[in-house]
Amino acid sequence: MLSRAAVTVAAATAAVLTAQSGAKAQPAPSGPGSSTPDEVRNQVDALYAQAETAGQRAVGAQERQAELLHRASLLEQRLAEEQQRANDVAGQLGAMAQSEYEQGGTVDPVVQLLLSAHPSDYLERAAGLDQVDSDLAFRLAELRGDEQRVRRDRAAVTDQLAELEKLRRSIAADKADVQRRLGHAQALLGSLTADQRAGLQQAEDAAAQAASQEAAQPLPSGLGPADDRAAAALAAARAAVGLPYVYGATGPGAFDCSGLMYWAWRHGGVSLPRTSQEQAFAGRRVPLSEARPGDIVVYYRDMHHVGMYAGNGMIIHAPYPGARVRYESVDDMPVAMVVRP
Structure with missing residues (x-):
């Protein structure tokens, strides 16, 4: 991956x-x-x-x-x-x-x-x-x-x-x-x-095709969303797959990383804080090994990126400018914590 x-x-x-x-722009390297x-x-x-x-x-x-x-x-x-x-x-x-x-x-x-x-x-x-x-x-x-x-x-x-x-x-x-x-x-x-x-x-x-195929696999019994709110948030995030990353956007047509979490969880009736650092403290921490679909996965020591756990070892996230909301392996980036709103 x-x-x-x-x-x-x-x-x-x-x-x-x-x-x-x-x-x-900063100067490019000296030649092709x-x-x-x-x-x-x-x-x-x-x-x-x-x-x-x-x-x-x-x-x-x-x-x-x-x-x-x-x-x-x-x-x-x-x-x-x-x-x-x-x-x-x-x-x-x-x-x-x-x-x-x-x-x-x-x-x-x-x-x-x-x-x-x-x-x-x-x-x-x-x-x-x-x-x-x-x-x-x-x-x-x-x-x-x-x-x-x-x-x-x-x-x-x-x-x-x-x-x-x-x-x-x-x-x-x-x-x-x-x-x-x-x-x-x-x-x-x-x-x-x-x-x-x-x-x-x-x-x-x-890589994108493999991630989508993995995410499409049925979830193991008992490892679905923790509650109806998480299920609604997960459904919203899944519906956003393919939409563009736009800095500062909170949907419905484009998102940045924390904007996607903010928008998706509103469909679950939960009003999250707006930034990734604030979202890191917007719920109960759980071990990555116990993550359930809908949980927020916070990345890097400074907590500048977030994604939503989708099950089967995958997340949904808005990666970076120029990319689109997509599935990716949960461990493609260094995980700081997992939060269950």
Whole structure:
């Protein structure tokens, strides 16, 4: 069985299309045939793994960004409401002071404070005035509380916006990293001769056919999905076989690795986290030897790739840009853990 980077001629073209037009590829080897197909395959395998790691970081940051945008919006709405309430109370206090002045013809210390151009002056000093009656004291305390909340929430909004800008820069950097590595992979693939690319194509076709045949075998008795939810998720993943890998996609027409798990398990009524690293902790760990169809198989030490166990030692996964959702041997990549949602 070939590794997940046993790439095709079509994959080489798709890698260029996946990278945005502004991406700059790394220089290709010095001439055709300067690297063997196995060497190129191994280098491309590493580049796709690195690109997928950066892609999962970007997806996670985008999820965090969406959460922060929602929180910032709620904070801004609350801030506007608090500011309006403070303005209303200040207006009521001003009206009280003006009325007292017009009725008495003199301006006592409390009224002088209330007519001050700087409300913070009377908020700080009014407590020392014995003349403040209970109603006025209540209004002053209410205004003080409103203004303190306004200051607190204004600072919170500022912090949220600063974090959003930091996330925006992080997402842009990770996307650029993805594009750079995909461009480098395409350049490496382009360094192969036509015969070498044809050889890789034939080997991958043979491996894909063998994997599909193995996956089509009946499951041993008692080794089917653990429950109805897993069965529904497995059926959805099987239906996605043949659809393209697209970075950041969650279906229904294209997927990245964690996007496929997210989409398939929603058919089982389970809302998984979006990234592969989060999905690694979205259920109960089971030994690989006890994996059941529907379980999520997490790969590599940094957990940047996931697939769904399909039974008979096979997984369904979205492998890399340019490839399509397919069956593959569960042990074609280093398994980090198996999770049962």
